[in-house]
Every structure is written in structure tokens, then in C-alpha cells.
Amino acid sequence: MTRFEQPSRRTLLSAVVVAAAASATSPVASASSAAGAHAPTRAAQASSKVRAARVDNRAWTSYNDWRGGTAEGTRAASGARPGLVMASPAGRVDYTDPHTGRTAAWEYARWTSSVHRLAVPSTEVIASWNARTPAGTWLQVELRGRYSDGTNTPWYVMGRWAAGDQDIRRTSVDDQSDGKSSIWTDTFAIDDAASGLRLVSYRLRLTLYRKPGARITPTVWRLGAMGSDIPDRFTVPASTPGLTRELKVPRYSQEIHAGQYPEYDNGGEAWCSPTSSQMIIEYWGRKPTAEDLAWVNPQYADPQVCHAARFTYDYQYAGCGNWPFNAAYAATYRDLQGVVTRLGSLTELETLIAAGIPVITSQSFLASELTGAGYGTAGHLMTVIGFTADGDVIANDPASPSNAAVRRVYRRREWENIWLRTKRYNASGKVVSGTGGVCYLYFPAQPTARQRTALAKVGIR
Template structure:
């Protein structure tokens, strides 16, 4: 998302306008509830399908589960062939497809919002559709909502969110399912995912999906959050990249670098874990441009419907295209959670909105901005790689603990016009190895991610 003062295109935790229902129809699969995970702080519930037994437990139509070091699903025998007209190119093509539908997951936190994440490989000639359905607290069901049409490349389809999806009670806002009127008491009490794997007809190509998950949350409306006591101090050595030095570059991707906070932050953490694009992958970038991998990240996180690089799950999915990395979108409950992760060597990308006067030293205000938390000072202040900086050298910042915690965790705020608008309520991206260390797994579990 951009640090500019334009109105946010993601309107979460705000009263939504009812729009025409456009949930994608699809075959329902019989399933049994899965065991819910513990929700940190009682506000967030994460469920991921990653193991061979997880994939075997789903309902398969043309897919099969893979065992081995990194279990997943692939196309076995396609369930059929269908035409897809890409709304961004107007190109119609035939695709073979197969589906996998998760078991029903009973949310430990009856949710006002749900965000899906996925990690996959989609070679040329393949792509994925990710859908969500659920049951409300009154026993009725949502339609199947499309949470993303995604490919790691852009040669076959344009990766895209889908607008105008609502049943008059809930709406999908780009990448987030949200109950329209949380004050009514209506909640989503269970959900499941359906993955559709597409490939060019007559080939043996296939996407491979290693991880699929949902994050349900019920974060209360709040302008302020309780302060936490500083805990562990320390700083991780994370590469520093500025989005601002890319201003004007490749304007077809959300007007260029000034809006590239999300992919720039993603690239920092991808490289922290020792991964980066190859010279061949970067060959399309103008050789005169500094940090070409940031341009690459912008291109391959770009959502053609949202018209930006700030689609949260698309960034996590991009990170997971690098060898043996996982990416998830979740919500954390406090800076103590971030301290736990940093102590285990896991940096995090946080999403926040604020006025210029609300974050000392930032020098700007924003309707939505991503930055990378890399550590904490001895006094508990936040050390962040903030891509909204004039140079790579200037990216490292130290922000006041109390100010940072509040702007990140609140769900309501006042904008520059004095209007009440939404905050993200602790949204962050976590990228970590597919084969994490015991210490890393313990830290992730402590914040509800497995």
C-alpha cells in the first residue's frame, strides 16, 4: 500500500455497503470439523493445512497429496476443462482443472474478518484460484467467495482479487472477508477453503500447493491499545531497501516505487533469509536502476484489480516462491509478540496507518504503510526498516514504542480531516523457513502460527 494520503481502498472493520452478491459457485464437499488452534489473546485463530495428513483429509477432485520433505497437492487426473476470460486482458483460454476442499475449520474466535494465505509453485501454463466459504453464527452460510486468482508469473493470467462480492451480510474487500455489521453480533463460526489448480490442457503441468490457511479474528473497535512493558532487546541484520529511490519506475505497477512499501518490505525479509532473484529473473529490469530486485518484487506482487502491490496474501505468496520459504498473513496482539519473534530470529512486516504527528521521526502520514520490524532497543523502542526513506542508508529507524504499538494495533483512528477511519488491528506478514528450527517453531507457535 502507499504512504500517500489517498483514501484506503481496503475498508476493513468499517460498516460496509451491501453490493451485488458475486460469490463463485462450486461443488460443496462433505467434511468434518478440524481441531482448532489456540488463539493468542482470544482475538485471533490461525489454521493451516501443510502436512501430508492435512492434504489427505481434504476432499479431492482430480488432485492428489504429495508426501516427502514438503508435502503438498498437485493435479493428478483433471476433473474437467473450463474457459476463463481474464478481465484484465480480455483473453479467453481453456484450462484443465482439479480441486481440493479443506475440512471445515471451527474458529476458536467467531470472526468478523478472515484472511486466507497460500504458498505454491505455479510454473508457466498453470495458476490457482483460492475460495472461502463459511457458516454464520445464526446457522446460515456464506457463498463461495474468491479470495484470489493467483500465479507467480504474469504470462498466463493477471493475478487478481475480485471485487463486488457480497451476500448483504459480509463482503470481500480485496483480500479480506469482513462481516458488514460487526455491532450486530453476527460472526463467522466456521470456514473452509477450496483450491482450484489450473493447467494448460493436454499437458502434465501442475501447480504445487504446500500451504493453505485462514486467519480469523475478532479485534474489537479501539482507538488506543494497552501499553506493554519492554522485554527482550536485540536487532536482526536485515537488508535495507528504499522504495523512494524507485519513484517513477515502472508506473504500470501502481505508479512506481513511491507506492511499493509492501514489496520492498517483502524483499528485505526474503533476502534476510538468504534468497533473492537470479540474474536471469532480473534481466527485464532496466540495468540503470538500483536494487532491481525491488522492481521485480513489485511486478510479481501486483494485483491487477486492486491496482497496487499491497495485497497482503499476494505478498506472502510471492515470498514463498523462493526455495523453502513460507509466508503467512496474521494478526499479532502486542509488541511482546514481536519481541518473541525477533528473539528467535524472525523479523516481521507490520501494516499501519497514522498522521504525521502520531509517529515521531517518520516525517510523513499515511492511509496505509508497510515496514519491517527488525529489533528493539534496550528501552523497548522499535527498530524498523522503513522503506519510506530517501535512500537505502536512511531506511533504519527507531520509533517510539508507545506510538508504534498504538498505530499498529488500533482498529479505529482519525484521519487528517477528522473523519473516523479504520486501522489494521495488528496485521503483519511473517516469512520463515519451511524447515524452521525448534526455537523458531516455538516462537511461531507462541503467536499462534504453525
């Protein structure tokens, strides 16, 4: 999101009791099976990683994962990077794109995961996915869960997504609620966490679409979700510095793109998320081709940042800060994975940096709360690339006037608190929300042994 005081997701989530919409949008080609109607598999339970009893991650990535669940016209594809593809259509449906008004017919196939029982009964769940969608294809991700009171949620749409924008406009879906929970852009949230109600299990459903009669198919390599129950807190315990290291990550400023392509959230001033994503994508040695960038005005510097903004843009949210859309964009590059999760401390972040994995973090703060930033924000993404000998945070902050100014050093204690807290006071003295440690992790499809170990320590496989 932009670095100025716009409402953040957690600001909206904190107001969910009074603001939740009463009606839910029906998913395309929905089914009636309930998440609670199937017992969770042992594999699903065993794969869950729980850290500090607050966060649960589950991902479907292997050939056996894709062979499990319930397939309706899909099949598991083997190989170095197993995935899920369309084998034969299960049906045909008309979809009217709300952002173009165009109606088109699509063949579809569908896969529904086994039930995953959350090791952390959760107040929030965020799904993420990695896929290839050739022209003429797209996909939809849905979630259905069971509450701690024994009832089920409806099927919620977590995203309608395509890597390109020529067939559909990638979009979140507003106005989804059942009176107990709601979807806020990319986040499932319990409406009244103080009531004690929690989500205790869920299933994910993938629907793959292609033009009728076509032979092409989307390929999904990774599907998963992060559930969490982070307590309300204005401050977090201080961690002890344990690492001195700085990764060599490219530096890009969002500010030099101010006013460019205003159709994507009014231009670069709001492009903190795609700018951060592009830095990490290039850290891993990937970048758009000259052909990919041919649409960008040749007078613009760093055209790959404009490209990232266009292809992370959520047409319903009207911004480039949809967390799963950024992770999915990163995974469109060769042999990269992207996930959205939460970390519990700077110690966990140090574990990743030590293994050579930079981290994109989401935080909100007043200008007075982060020495040297020079701005305040209700929601901003930056990239942590290392730690000084004193334990301070080295960040590539895209809210900088030039590429040369992007590298910043922020005081450890200040930075740790603004990132991990869930409550804060805004400039008017009103209590609003923080992100509670949300971050994006991008890493190779075939990590090194050290990287696998580090990822496992923070709950990612």
C-alpha cells in the first residue's frame, strides 16, 4: 500500500463487527460439499508447523499431495516440479468479468483438498498459490472451513487470478460474509475474535479454467494457507541480536515512478509491494524479458517495476498490495516459489537471512516511531536484507527518493515493534491495527539444504 495514511487491512479487520457486509458473493461453479464432512488426513496434520502456538502453515506441493483430495477433471502431473493440471473438463460455465463487463464461456475442472485441521485454531487465514496460467486460462481459489462451534463457513473466494490480464482481470471478491466471518480482500477473518469463536479446520478448492475446446491448461505447483491467532498487543518482547550479515539485493525506489501508469493505483507512489517483490525476484536472478517490457514507456527508468505493478494489480481492491497476488506474481518466474506467512520474531527473520533468504515485511507506524524513515504509514512493504553488528535492521525501503537512497538502517527495537504488534495509535490518537508479522517469502523451487532447514524452522515446506 501507499506510505500515506490510508486504511490498512488490519484497520478494516478491527472494524469488522460493524462493517461486515451481510451478503456473500457466490463463487463461480461452486459445489455443496462441506469442509467438515471429511476427516483430516494424518499427513495433513503431521505437515503442520506450529511456532509459538500462534501460526499454522500447510501447503500442497508434492505429487502425492495432488493425487490426494477430490479431483473433478484434474490430474496430478509428475516431474521435477509436480503440479495439478486439467485432464478433461468437468463442465462449462459463463463468467461475467465485473471489471470489463464481458461475458465468456469457460471449461473448468476442479480439485478439492483433504481437510486440514489447524494446529492453531485461527482468527485469520490467508491462502497463497503458485501457478502458470497461459493465455486463455485462469484459476480460482476458495476456502471452506469449520468453526469451533461445529458449523461450517460457506465457500469463500480467496482470489480469481491469472498471470496476465488479457482474458480476465485478476480480482479479489468483496461482500463475502456469513455473520461469523468475512473476507477482507485476501484475508479470512473471524468477525468477533473476542467471542472465542475460531476456525478449526479448512479445505481449499482450486478451479482451473480454459477456453472451450482448447488443449492448454493452468498448472498449479503450490497451494496452501497460513492460519493464525495473534493476540492483541501494542508492544512485543525484545529479541536478542544473533546475526551480522547483509544480502546483496537490488535497490529500487517506488517514488521515481510517481505519476506513471495511474490506472494501477495512481502510480508509483503506491507501489511499495510490487517494488519490493521485484527487488527479491531479481535477487534470485530472475527478471522480465525485453519482450515482457515492450509495453512500458521507454523513457521510464526501471521498467520492470512498472511491469510488477501491472501484474500484481487487484482490480477489485484497486491496488497492487494484495498479498497472495504478489506471491503468485513472483512464482511466475522460472523455478521460484512465493508464500504469505507470519513470523513471530526478528530471531526467525535472522534464521532466513542467515540462509540467504531476504524477507518482504508489512508494517504500519507513525513517523515518530521509526527513526530515519521520514514518513508515517497505515500500511507499507519493505525488504529486510540483513542486520548490522549491533543487531539493527538493514532494509531496502522503496519509499525512498532514489534507488541510491533505498538502503536504510533502522533501529532494531523500533522496527521489531512496528512489524510484530497488532495494535497501535494513529496520528489522531485512535487505536488501529498492525499486521502482526505478515511477510512474503520468495525462494527457489529446489532450495539448498540450508535453505530448506531455515524455511522449516519458520514453518514452511
